[in-house]
Amino acid sequence: xxxxxxxxxxxxxxxxxxxxRPSYLALLVLGGAVGTSLRSWLEDRYATVxxxxxxxxxxxxxxxxLVLGALLTSLARTGPDAGWRRRVRVGLGTxxxxxxxxxxxxxxxxxxxxxxxxxxxxxxxxxxxxxIGVGAAVLGVLGARAxxxxxxx
Amino acid sequence: MITVLVALAGGxxxxxxxxxxxxxxxxxxxxxxxxxxxxxxxxxxLGLLTGLALDHSGLDGLKLVLGTGLLGGYTTFSTASxxxxxxxxxxxxxxxxxxVLHAGGMLVVSLAAAxxxxxxx
Numbered sequence: 001x002x003x004x005x006x007x008x009x010x011x012x013x014x015x016x017x018x019x020x021r022p023s024y025l026a027l028l029v030l031g032g033a034v035g036t037s038l039r040s041w042l043e044d045r046y047a048t049v050x051x052x053x054x055x056x057x058x059x060x061x062x063x064x065x066l067v068l069g070a071l072l073t074s075l076a077r078t079g080p081d082a083g084w085r086r087r088v089r090v091g092l093g094t095x096x097x098x099x100x101x102x103x104x105x106x107x108x109x110x111x112x113x114x115x116x117x118x119x120x121x122x123x124x125x126x127x128x129x130x131x132i133g134v135g136a137a138v139l140g141v142l143g144a145r146a147x148x149x150x151x152x153x
Numbered sequence: 154m155i156t157v158l159v160a161l162a163g164g165x166x167x168x169x170x171x172x173x174x175x176x177x178x179x180x181x182x183x184x185x186x187x188x189x190x191x192x193x194x195x196x197x198x199l200g201l202l203t204g205l206a207l208d209h210s211g212l213d214g215l216k217l218v219l220g221t222g223l224l225g226g227y228t229t230f231s232t233a234s235x236x237x238x239x240x241x242x243x244x245x246x247x248x249x250x251x252x253v254l255h256a257g258g259m260l261v262v263s264l265a266a267a268x269x270x271x272x273x274x
Contacts (some may be wrong), residue, residue: 019176029161029168032168036163036166039221094232095167097231098167098232105225107260107267110267137235
């Protein structure tokens with residue numbers, strides 16, 4: 001193989017979208033496996049009472065929203081989205097924290113509460129989760145802005 | 154063994170989410186719609202799986218691997234929250250309204266999708 005031939009796949013790899021790159025997909029499988037294991041362990045360890053407020057999923061989703069908001073803002077404000085910064089964003093952010101939190105479990109928990117006639121708990125759980133989740137993300141984003149802003153000045 | 158399968162399935166789910174989000178983002182929609190599509194489809198499938206597992210004992214292992222693992226890793230709450238904040242803090246007109254619509258719309262459609270899945274399952 002000549003040097004030219006060897007260089008072509010490199011250029012292709014660099015311009016190819018991230019979601020088609022095996023190295024990034026491997027990073028996601030690894031990060032997602034860690035986040036999912038942690039969630040699964042917590043759900044197993046602190047099982048919630050049937051018909052009650054699903055505290056474990058609630059806590060996971062709120063904490064994950066806060067951490068992801070802080071992580072993405074810190075990365076975005078301290079340098080370009082390339083190299084290790086991008087690998088951390090994808091592996092730790094999209095993979096681990098994205099896989100740690102879950103929307104499907106949350107939504108099915110709400111539907112099961114509604115189906116069992118626990119309408120007030122179901123509706124409250126749905127609304128409070130989204131509002132507190134977004135609030136936690138705001139806190140993460142603004143907190144990271146404050147910290148990175150101070151460091152920069 | 155089941156722990157390893159749940160972890161691996163969650164990893165595959167996260168990678169699948171990245172691919173679907175990338176494919177949707179390539180079409181450059183005005184709002185981030187990838188996460189909406191992911192959470193709605195994942196909620197429908199988990200509703201279906203939960204419905205099936207409620208009626209058929211012996212599906213507990215499968216529900217753990219596909220439900221907690223694959224679909225839990227595929228769907229994401231944290232990205233949904235951060236996207237709502239990003240939309241809300243952007244400079245555009247009515248950004249707060251758009252953020253509420255994004256978060257509220259995703260919630261309502263996902264709840265309906267999961268309910269449909271539960272009903273079918």
